[in-house]
Amino acid sequence: MCPPVHYTVSYSINPWMDPTEPVDPALALLQWEDLRDRYRALGHTVEILDPVPGLPDMVFAANGATVVDGRVLGARFANPERTGEAPAHLAWFRGHGFPEVREPAHVNEAEGDFAVTSSWLLAGRGFRSSLSSHPEAQEFFGRPVIGLELIDPRFYHLDTALAVLDEAGDEIMYYPGAFSPGTRAVLARLFPGALLAAAEDAAAFGLNAVSDGLHVLLPHTARGLRAPLRERGFEPVPVDMSELHKAGGSVKCCTLEIRPAHAGVPAPLP
Ligand code: ARG
Numbered sequence: 001m002c003p004p005v006h007y008t009v010s011y012s013i014n015p016w017m018d019p020t021e022p023v024d025p026a027l028a029l030l031q032w033e034d035l036r037d038r039y040r041a042l043g044h045t046v047e048i049l050d051p052v053p054g055l056p057d058m059v060f061a062a063n064g065a066t067v068v069d070g071r072v073l074g075a076r077f078a079n080p081e082r083t084g085e086a087p088a089h090l091a092w093f094r095g096h097g098f099p100e101v102r103e104p105a106h107v108n109e110a111e112g113d114f115a116v117t118s119s120w121l122l123a124g125r126g127f128r129s130s131l132s133s134h135p136e137a138q139e140f141f142g143r144p145v146i147g148l149e150l151i152d153p154r155f156y157h158l159d160t161a162l163a164v165l166d167e168a169g170d171e172i173m174y175y176p177g178a179f180s181p182g183t184r185a186v187l188a189r190l191f192p193g194a195l196l197a198a199a200e201d202a203a204a205f206g207l208n209a210v211s212d213g214l215h216v217l218l219p220h221t222a223r224g225l226r227a228p229l230r231e232r233g234f235e236p237v238p239v240d241m242s243e244l245h246k247a248g249g250s251v252k253c254c255t256l257e258i259r260p261a262h263a264g265v266p267a268p269l270p
Pocket of ligand 1: 013014017057060062063082111112157159160247248249250252253254
């Protein structure tokens with residue numbers, strides 16, 4: 001996670017960002033600290049990436065790298081406003097002893113558009129990550145990529161429209177309206193039991209959630225998701241991220257998940 005020390009909305013690269021609307025940086029920091037503390041209270045380790053002045057969106061750490069089996073694929077941002085974030089992420093992983101850190105050739109906004117299940121790497125496209133980033137990620141991680149076409153500019157990253165609830169069990173929730181008809185059919189085929197979010201909950205960033213397989217941290221305004229999550233055995237943990245929503249991000253955007261290499265995982269590719 002990267003604290004929103006330099007957070008502001010000074011440009012607009014998605015429909016949520018209105019530079020004329022005031023942002024309360026102190027409140028943004030409090031909300032971010034609350035999220036960090038909840039992760040720690042749930043027993044998760046939180047590593048901190050130092051924020052860089054002049055990069056107000058750097059709080060959205062999920063866009064900086066994708067880490068699967070301890071292998072790190074960096075990001076290449078679509079918008080010039082954010083390109084400076086990518087090297088900071090690469091440097092952090094290299095400095096923390098990750099042996100395999102790759103700078104990508106193609107535009108990809110990391111976990112903004114890549115989601116991991118046990119079977120697949122789900123990969124969004126349409127607004128940010130390029131089509132050519134999909135085979136690049138498949139080759140790097142050795143996991144089959146399922147390309148998913150986003151069609152609604154409010155849901156410009158995959159992680160605004162779909163969340164993995166249980167990586168091991170391939171359990172997800174998503175908002176069908178964010179995807180093309182063909183992609184909706186693909187999702188229905190692969191995940192027939194998925195939790196389908198209503199438009200209001202999607203608009204409240206309810207899909208921008210982080211699950212540890214039991215607890216699901218999500219914006220408190222996405223109320224409609226709580227009961228169906230409980231019915232499926234998950235424990236919703238509502239948090240207030242309202243100041244970050246002004247830049248088009250919420251819980252998941254602020255969280256880059258480090259998936260370590262561990263026993264049972266195939267050896268790194270040569
Ligand atoms: N203002 C940022 C952008 O438009 C928000 C990024 C949100 N991050 C995410 N993982 N969806 O790039």
